[in-house]
Amino acid sequence: IAQKDYKLWMQYDKISNAEILSKYKASVNGIVSLENSATAKISSNELEMALNAMLDSKIEVKSKIEAENSIIIGSESVLDAEIRTQLQKDLTLINEEGFIIKSILFKNKKQIVITGKKDIGVLYGVYSFLRLVQTHQPIENLNIADAPKTNIRILNHWDNLDRTVERGYAGFSLWNWQKLPDFIDHRYVDYARANASIGINGTVLTNVNANALILTPQYLEKVEALANVFRPYGIKVYLTARFSAPIEIGGLKTADPKDVSVMNWWKEKAKEIYKRIPDFGGFLVKANSEGQPGPQNYGRDHVDGANMLADAVAPFGGIVMWRAFVYSEHDANDRAKQAYAEFVPYDGKFRENVIVQVKNGAIDFQPREPFHPMFGAMPKTPLMMEFQITQEYLGFSTHLVYLPKLFQEVLESDTYQKGKNSLVAKVVDGTLDNHKLTGIAGVSNIGNDLNWTGHPFAQANWYGFGRLAWNPYLDSGVIAEEWMRATFSNDEKFINPVKEMMLKSREAVVNYMTPLGLHHIMDTGHHYGPGPWVSNLSRPEWNPVYYHKADKNGIGFDRSKKGTDAVGQYAPTVANIFDNLKTCPEKDLLWFHHVPWNYKLQNGQTLWNGLALKYQEGVDQVKEMQTTWKNVKQYVDPERFDEVEMLLNIQYKEAKWWRDACLLYFQQFSGKELPDGVEKPT
């Protein structure tokens, strides 16, 4: 049963369309692999295995160019001089991880070359070439130069050492610490392969809330074993560094970043790690956030903490990813303002090998948030994006929600920090402020479930994250289509309706959970299901009523200039748009404004009626998704069909639960009847 699910987007099914198959067969006769590194072997094995499966033929790997129509793979330095000369210009178009796929004539014979500056580029090229075949693209006249636009394309695992996964909904952690380092689960290889196929080049193995044990020799030995598996796939290992580690595992009395013994402890620790893992990536740190220790415990600040760690890894080429996810119960006036307030004054003060990791929005991975005001506001500091692939606030692995749509919405937001067209994507790829250190992190949705991600469609979120990390300007619709063709079917009768379903699914979840800019009204703690009512949690900003502020007059959080002035953290053009009720996009209305129940929406409805109709729309959209899925039954294997069908049934049930719970609750304040068209709660 798990076979299909397990293979993710690398199904490599035999091409059933005879015409397309014969075209491919005519263009591909053999593989010539010019290089012998471990990475090069992965390239040739993958190409051989995938082509033989898809073309249903016996294509062999040779080490010399003989026949026509070979696929020649190898990095720049091992190419025949004549081929290299032909590709000279193309090679100037790519960076160290990029690739060229080109149809050429060599000694009067037609060949396809896949090359790059390094063998890892060739591997990325191989996956890109296979994607062409998987999606039935022509390969007769190839001329592709592609390279990643960001340097660090990384998964953040929130995996604890006891194998539980914080906010993980796909089983337990893949990392079997008990059996490591001697037992190498084949899943580690498959994990690396899947990531390499979408260009992911880094992984943080441990939770940002994890304890310091991971930095002890006993665990570093295990980390080393994983790093050895991942290396040929171009994936570097990173670890979370608990700030108090010098006390907990080092026996020191303090973790003060200005204390010499602390600085030396980290320097020695870095040396120890790099001795085992020479290409260790560096540290990810959550400090002074949600109870985690940090420099502020010693009267120091984020700069002191980050720079101290940065100095420890700098001699070895390591980096520090310092998270900006901070908010304090002592300053709970508006949680959305705190990260900006705390970090922006530090602009320009971090070491060169520090990158500040910022969540996509200022609260916390909601179904919809306006982009984080820090993007574009710290021109002298590299900022990296943190997306959440795991669906903490979006129905766990039960609800079908295609997240690249959300990611794209954030990346293409205009910060206006350097005038029009200062897109978030340009902050992230470094082009806006000319930064070399760039990155995108995604909080992983992977666990040891047979299908990796719990929901078969959640695989698309992992896939799409990788593709957008490679190129933040890609279109989420194009990505969805690639993924569907590689994962399910190339039949247009499948592709068209399912693509539409995927692209609508994000708006559907917004509609049935948090329409019109509502946020953080999930049940407290676990964040599954509705819970807009008062909770018994101690901190005010953990209480859903803090976010919606519904009362007799209306609903919404006034972050306008007259309110908390969170709008003031955006560039003036953006601030004015959000501040003004007339120009504030309705999708963000209640994020920025407290609005009377009878306020007139653009469609002429009152706010109360419009809100209720949005909840209903979300429910209806899930119902449509169910119908769409039923209609494509013949194109999907029975196992995955059934799984998705059952999950959609739950999603429908829960969309109604969300609608009813929220409307009944808010109705106490609005005091109004539900409008026509909204089903009454049963």
Ligand code: GCW
């Ligand atoms: O979203 C919140 C989550 C926590 C998480 C925290 C963070 C890892 O509820 O589970 O902790 O954010 O990002 O640090």
